[in-house]
Amino acid sequence: MSRTDTPTLTGERADLLEALAHHRTMLRVTARDLTDEQAGLRTTASELCVGGIIKHVTSVERVWTAFIEDGLSALGDVTDMTDEDWAQRADEFRMLPGETLAGVLDAYERVAARTDEVVRGLPDLDVSHPLPEAPWWEQGGRWSARRTLLHVIGETAQHAGHADIIRESLDGALSMG
Template sequence: MTATHHATTPTKTSPEATGERADLLQALAHHRRFLRLTTRDLTDEQAGRRTTSSELCLGGLIKHVTSVERSWVDFIQHGPEVLGDWNSMTEADWAARADEFRLLPGETLAGVLERYTEVARRTDELVGTLPDLDLSQPLPPAPWHEPGTRWSVRRVLLHLIGETAQHAGHADIIRESLDGTKSMG
C-alpha cells in the first residue's frame, strides 16, 4: 500500500510580479491550488483510478496540466516550433499524448505534484521577468488555430488560467466520485 500524499503546497507569485502580472499569476495560482486540493490525502492507486465514464484520473489531470503549462511557457520563450504541428501528428504521437492523462506504472502522485510545482515556479519566474506581456508569437498549425493568429504572453496566461480552472472542475468531479470529497463545493 502506498502512502497518502498531501497536496496543498501553495504556489507563490514571483516577487517581481506587480500590477497586471501579479493579478494574472494570482488567478493562475488560485486555480492551481484547487486542482492540487483534489489530490489531498490520496494514495497513488487512488490518484490513478478512473471514477467516471471518462478516461480521466486525478494523477493524469495533474500530468496533463503540467504538460500544457510547460509547453505554453516554452512557446513564450522559444516560439511555435516547440508546440509542433498538430496536423502532422502520428498514431504514436497521439498514443503518447493519451498517456499524459493517466498515472502510468512507476509514476507516483508525489512525483507528478513535484513536477507541477517546478513548472509553476518556472512560469511565475518567467512572467515576473519578461519585459512586456504584449510580446507575441504566431500559433503553430492546428485544426483549431486560424492561420496567422498570434498570441501574446498575456493571452497565453489567460489560456493557462482557463485550462487550469476547467481541469480543476473535472478533478473535483472525479474526486467526489472517488470518495465523496469535494474541493470546491
Template sequence: MTTSTQIDTERTDILEMLAKHRHFLRLTVRDLTDEQAGLRTTVSELCLGGLIKHVAAVESNWAGFIVNGPEEAPDFSSMTEEQIAQWGDAFKMLPGETLAGVLAEYEQVAARTDELVRTLPDLSVSQPLPEAPWFEPGGRWTARRTLMHIMTETAQHSGHADIIRESLDGAKSMG
C-alpha cells in the first residue's frame, strides 16, 4: 500500500531531479551573448540556444502527453517538408530570438511541468504512446515514466550543451 508520505517523497524526488538537470542546462549559457548562444561549434546543427529551445519544446510536449495523450506528440510520419523544417528550427536561434527570451520560455515550461507533478492525482495514470518507429507498438507510458523521460532528455542535452560550450570558449558546467 502506498502512503501519502511515499507519494510526497516521490514527487519531491522528481521535482528535485528535474530542477538539478535544468540547472546544469541553464548553466551552460551563463554569460553568453545572443550571438554566442546561436553559434554552432561542432559539425552538428546544434547551438546552445537551440538546445534549450528543443528541451523546452520536448518537455512541453511530454507534459501535454501526460494530460492529453498521444495527440500532443508530433506526428513525424505525416509531416510535410515545411513542418520538418519548422521542427529543425527548434534546434537553432532564429533571427529576432534572444537568449533571455529562450530562457524565459523554458522557465515557463518548467513551471507548468512542476505544477503538473505537484497536482496530478496519480502518477500511475497512463496514456498510449504515439505511433513512431522508436516506440513499441501498442505501448503505454505512465506519468511517472514520462517524467523520467523528461529528466533523461534534459540530462542528455545538458551534456551536449556542455560539449558545445567547451568548444565555444573553454567554459564547462562541471569539472
C-alpha cells in the first residue's frame, strides 16, 4: 500500500500522530539552513547541539516504537549499562566526524515514517508491555502504546524547545520566527 493509499485516520490515533508530526516539524524547522558545522556547535552551557538533539530524538523514537511492537526486549537492560553503553549514549547528543545534518535528518525521517506505520497498524492503543525494573519507573508498571506515544511526543516537544534555544543562541534564528 502506498502512502497515498493509506486510509485517513480519525479520532485519538489521528490526534496523537498529528501532535507528534507538529513537534517533529518544529524540530526540523529549527535546523533549517544550518551547515553541518553549525549543527554540531554547542551554544549553551550544556553539551547539546541541534544535530545531536535530532540524533537523540531519533534514537528515542526508534527505541520506544520498538517497545510498542516488541515490549521489554526493545529497551535492553537499562539498569546494567557499561561505560561503553554510556559513551554510545553520549554520542547521541553530538555530531560525530563524518556525520552530516542531511544524514541525521534523513535518519529521523525514516524513523518517523516507521513510527507512523506502527501506530496506524496497531489493533488499538491499549496494547501494553511491562516496563523494566528501574528506579525511575513505577515498580511493576506497564505502558500502553498510547502512553508510550505520549512519552515520545513529550520528548520530541521538550527537545524541540532545547534546539530552538540553541539555534537562537547560534545565529538569532527562531523556529517560529
